[in-house]
Amino acid sequence: MATSDGVGSRLLRYLESPKNLVGCAGGAAGLVLHLTDVTKGWWLVVVAGLYGAGALLAPGPKPPPPLPPGPPGVSAPPVAEPLGVAPPAPKPEPVPAPEPAPAPDPELVALAAYLDTVPLPPSAGVDGLLAALRAAGPGPVAERIVRHRLPVAVAGYLRARTWQPWAGPDDPDPAVQLGREVDRLAGELA
Known part of the structure; x- marks a missing residue:
């Protein structure tokens, strides 16, 4: 039984990624070049090279969307910052709301x-x-x-x-x- 972030899950994420899709398009262009007899005996190297170039030049994964604001007084979980970027200054703590009136008898x-x-x-x-x-x-x-x-x-x-x-x-x-x-x-x- 596979875990939620196992090899199969990571492989599926890569197969659906923009890097793989652009690389496949480059590989398909290499096959077209082979079928038109442009690459001669080097067609396998051309297909692999175009796939690799496409995968390297494609954009990376999108950053996750920002978390919605939580209830007052509860801080959000820390988010990893890219290297060289200073984290924003901490926000002042919100003033606690007055306690609600007790429920009527x-x-x-x-x-x-x-x-x-x-x-x-x-x-x-x-x-x-x-x-x-x-x-x-x-x-x-x-x-x-x-x-x-x-x-x-x-x-x-x-x-x-x-x-x-x-x-x-x-x-x-x-x-x-x-x-x-x-x-x-x-x-x-x-």
Whole structure:
């Protein structure tokens, strides 16, 4: 089994190279000279000489294309410079980009999406608490509020509002109770 850069691979690259193609054209011209009886008995030397001259005068392989620029902060691999050519001056290091903001808590995103569908009174301040939770980021207090305390407070508001027509005149307003609970949660978060 041949390796990727074995003899066969190198031979194939040479057979496809411009040097070989120009040399073959020179050799073909030598055969034409032989067939027209110009070279007489020296036809083999003429064909080989024209092939060699064509191969020597043909252009060499093209240089590889430049590498595309990589991501910022990653340097490209070193490239061998021809002898006698000074390498270009190094470019200054790029300024690192600021770190991206942490990804939002998926449970907070889901809770906010659910609360958008619930008819909550604006006076309760739930939107302000959600904004404070987003600004605070992850943590044990925020986690407890998002996973338990705020959903329980909203569920209590919805139950109390459902039963409000049968409540007595002394029962507290569910919106006021929700507002107090939201204020208490905001105080714990701060």
